[in-house]
Amino acid sequence: MARVTSAVFLFLFLLQGILQAQIPVGSWRDHFSFGNIKLLCYEEGKIYCGADNGIFSYNIATGEVDKVTRVNGLSEVGISALSYFPSLQILAIGYESGNIDLLVQNSVVNLPFIKEKPLSGSKTINRFTLFNNLIYTSTDFGLVVVDPAKREIKETYYIGNNGTGIRVSSMEVFGDRFWAATSNGLKSALCSDPLLVSFEHWTTETSFTNPTAECAGVAAKDGYLFALERQENANDILWRFDGSSWVEVDRPLPATLHLSVGNNRILVTSANGIQTYQFPGIRDEFLSPASLFINPQAAISVDADKLAIADKFNGLMFGSSQALRSIYPNGPANNNHLAIDVSSNRVVVASGGYDATFTNLWHPFMVHDFTHEEWSSFADYSYHDAVAVRVNPGNPSDYYVASWGGGLYQFHDGSMVAHFTPENSSLQSIFPNAPYCRISGLDFDPKGNLWVANTMVANPISVRKTDGTWISFPYASAINSDKLSTLSYSNYGTLWLLLPRGQGLFALNPGNNIDIKDDDRYRKLQPASSSGSLFNVDINALAFDRDDYLWLGTSQGVLVCFNPGKVFDGGMYFQKIKIPDVVEGLAVYLLETEEVTSVTVDGGNRKWFGTARSGVFLFSPDGTKELAHYTIQNSPLPSNRITDVKVHPASGEVFIATDKGLVSFRSNANQPGSGFGKVYAFPNPVRPEYEGDITITGLMENTLVKITDISGNLVYETFSVGGMATWNGKNSKGQRASSGVYLVFCSASQGEKTAVTKILFIR
Numbered sequence: 022m023a024r025v026t027s028a029v030f031l032f033l034f035l036l037q038g039i040l041q042a043q044i045p046v047g048s049w050r051d052h053f054s055f056g057n058i059k060l061l062c063y064e065e066g067k068i069y070c071g072a073d074n075g076i077f078s079y080n081i082a083t084g085e086v087d088k089v090t091r092v093n094g095l096s097e098v099g100i101s102a103l104s105y106f107p108s109l110q111i112l113a114i115g116y117e118s119g120n121i122d123l124l125v126q127n128s129v130v131n132l133p134f135i136k137e138k139p140l141s142g143s144k145t146i147n148r149f150t151l152f153n154n155l156i157y158t159s160t161d162f163g164l165v166v167v168d169p170a171k172r173e174i175k176e177t178y179y180i181g182n183n184g185t186g187i188r189v190s191s192m193e194v195f196g197d198r199f200w201a202a203t204s205n206g207l208k209s210a211l212c213s214d215p216l217l218v219s220f221e222h223w224t225t226e227t228s229f230t231n232p233t234a235e236c237a238g239v240a241a242k243d244g245y246l247f248a249l250e251r252q253e254n255a256n257d258i259l260w261r262f263d264g265s266s267w268v269e270v271d272r273p274l275p276a277t278l279h280l281s282v283g284n285n286r287i288l289v290t291s292a293n294g295i296q297t298y299q300f301p302g303i304r305d306e307f308l309s310p311a312s313l314f315i316n317p318q319a320a321i322s323v324d325a326d327k328l329a330i331a332d333k334f335n336g337l338m339f340g341s342s343q344a345l346r347s348i349y350p351n352g353p354a355n356n357n358h359l360a361i362d363v364s365s366n367r368v369v370v371a372s373g374g375y376d377a378t379f380t381n382l383w384h385p386f387m388v389h390d391f392t393h394e395e396w397s398s399f400a401d402y403s404y405h406d407a408v409a410v411r412v413n414p415g416n417p418s419d420y421y422v423a424s425w426g427g428g429l430y431q432f433h434d435g436s437m438v439a440h441f442t443p444e445n446s447s448l449q450s451i452f453p454n455a456p457y458c459r460i461s462g463l464d465f466d467p468k469g470n471l472w473v474a475n476t477m478v479a480n481p482i483s484v485r486k487t488d489g490t491w492i493s494f495p496y497a498s499a500i501n502s503d504k505l506s507t508l509s510y511s512n513y514g515t516l517w518l519l520l521p522r523g524q525g526l527f528a529l530n531p532g533n534n535i536d537i538k539d540d541d542r543y544r545k546l547q548p549a550s551s552s553g554s555l556f557n558v559d560i561n562a563l564a565f566d567r568d569d570y571l572w573l574g575t576s577q578g579v580l581v582c583f584n585p586g587k588v589f590d591g592g593m594y595f596q597k598i599k600i601p602d603v604v605e606g607l608a609v610y611l612l613e614t615e616e617v618t619s620v621t622v623d624g625g626n627r628k629w630f631g632t633a634r635s636g637v638f639l640f641s642p643d644g645t646k647e648l649a650h651y652t653i654q655n656s657p658l659p660s661n662r663i664t665d666v667k668v669h670p671a672s673g674e675v676f677i678a679t680d681k682g683l684v685s686f687r688s689n690a691n692q693p694g695s696g697f698g699k700v701y702a703f704p705n706p707v708r709p710e711y712e713g714d715i716t717i718t719g720l721m722e723n724t725l726v727k728i729t730d731i732s733g734n735l736v737y738e739t740f741s742v743g744g745m746a747t748w749n750g751k752n753s754k755g756q757r758a759s760s761g762v763y764l765v766f767c768s769a770s771q772g773e774k775t776a777v778t779k780i781l782f783i784r
Contacts, residue, residue, distance in 0.1 A: 115146025624743025
């Protein structure tokens with residue numbers, strides 16, 4: 022059945038900007054890139070643009086840019102089709118999965134019928150065409166007729182040979198016939214034919230050079246039908262039909278991507294640029310990527326002299342051919358993120374990676390900085406794959422980003438200020454005569470020295486000291502692994518280095534003076550139980566919690582060590598966390614069937630686990646109780662493959678990186694203070710339309726919070742999680758609080774420290 026959800030689609034963009042800095046507990050927001058636009062359409066003064074993870078509209082008259090994603094209504098990611106139908110006031114959105122969303126009167130109507138259809142092969146939606154108030158949907162297996170009023174599928178046409186499925190890239194109505202551009206030529210049938218479900222009633226156009234070659238696109242306007250015939254060696258042909266005969270308009274056209282007709286212009290987009298024609302087919306201006314700095318994927322004519330271009334890197338390019346400007350919502354420059362770090366005033370994300378053989382993915386080196394609610398991005402196209410990032414805790418304006426092959430970068434307030442390579446540091450290159458320096462991890466020690474893991478070299482650990490000088494540690498033989506991974510420095514002075522492919526851990530304590538090697542203590546170890554049994558796992562992530570316990574994310578769940586300080590004394594051991602009362606008589610251990618890719622600890626000492634296939638889990642401080650589980654099925658996550666998770670210490674906002682983009686969730690725990698800070702509640706005042714939790718923040722750990730009315734009657738009582746407490750706005754009887762002022766009394770350390778704030782309720 023069709024599903025309807027509320028969508029804050031346009032219209033609330035400015036309000037969203039105001040609220041983002043203090044989103045309510047339990048709320049999500051996206052941090053998607055809209056730089057890569059694949060689809061666009063234009064109606065009623067607005068250009069609608071489709072990216073992988075959402076859409077946005079640009080109002081030409083006002084300049085407003087409004088976006089909609091999974092956070093505020095869309096069903097999923099992987100957008101593949103986009104059309105606006107003014108007569109129905111519907112924006113139709115198609116997905117690679119076969120799913121369809123209809124944006125109708127500020128609500129999203131989901132039509133999952135094609136997605137749920139028991140078909141083998143691709144169900145991708147390619148295009149929508151409106152005819153007689155029915156939406157004809159071009160898919161990778163045929164044509165599907167959707168009735169938007171009844172919200173149901175009316176018919177499905179399999180028009181391949183012998184009734185088989187066939188890819189239909191687009192369809193047009195011209196004359197009295199439907200014209201479908203398919204992977205096996207241009208096919209047509211009478212609109213009035215009652216047997217369109219029969220493939221025999223669809224005929225293949227034979228006028229083309231190769232009638233069974235792929236028809237890459239079809240478009241109709243003002244008495245003409247245009248079609249693109251795909252040819253070998255990227256020599257495509259543009260054809261025109263006037264209702265009686267076909268005429269070749271132009272050839273060769275290199276590897277065409279998109280065809281559109283409008284405002285007396287024909288636009289053919291290819292990777293080489295955009296060829297324009299005066300209607301009905303006189304070759305006109307060619308828009309070159311080199312001269313206009315465009316990377317077009319589709320183009321449409323908005324009026325007599327303005328174009329809208331879907332660009333691979335610059336979002337929407339709009340304007341005359343000589344005055345194009347880039348338009349898209351603020352966000353990171355791409356969506357392929359690997360690592361996150363957070364500080365009190367910024368979030369930094371590294372984009373890149375390497376495969377299972379530790380070979381580069383060859384993404385451009387790119388880092389994204391989120392400060393003052395705005396994203397900025399830095400790219401160095403001469404190097405590749407940013408794989409780790411760390412903000413300097415002593416100076417949050419500084420942060421460092423590791424490259425898989427390009428060394429180490431230093432940034433200050435978003436600007437790159439230094440690039441460290443073997444030429445100006447103790448870092449080493451894999452190849453003696455080539456500048457290829459792989460950095461896999463980095464962290465600061467309590468004194469402010471930066472420790473760096475330099476993989477596949479003789480001196481695999483380097484340190485940039487606080488005075489700017491470098492030293493290195495020649496422990497390659499002790500590590501006995503040519504691959505290094507994440508690096509973390511513990512509170513008690515030990516450096517921990519993950520070794521991939523089941524090689525375990527390497528621990529190094531450099532003593533009080535890191536320049537003196539004689540007092541160094543180091544050990545390579547495999548995680549083992551108290552009985553000495555080894556855990557045969559790959560370790561992907563590690564984190565120390567607020568009790569200095571060591572938690573490992575592995576290929577088979579989670580391991581924890583309660584005594585990591587004994588690593589050099591022989592008394593250190595690991596164990597699995599047994600989940601109580603799951604199945605009687607059967608031992609169930611924490612996430613034992615999951616590959617855990619990320620571990621982080623929030624202000625309430627709770628554990629957040631990212632996984633390779635199952636999204637994000639939140640567990641109690643001891644790991645025995647699942648508190649939440651977020652997936653693409655029950656949250657705005659764009660993917661269940663999690664690459665990193667970090668929690669903002671002040672706000673408690675959880676930033677989640679996936680292989681398809683970044684989102685964040687406002688949790689109900691932040692870092693507690695050693696004393697009461699600025700204690701306040703939000704939202705405040707609580708207005709009638711607000712139904713979420715009220716948050717009290719600025720608290721100490723395990724603060725007792727009592728809420729009373731102005732007469733002193735107790736309304737609610739709770740304890741903080743970290744430095745934050747929440748109230749659902751109801752009294753002990755489950756009734757919503759009445760209008761008035763409520764007092765919040767906070768006490769900690771057996772009542773030795775107290776704080777008071779107020780909440781105003783408006784009913």
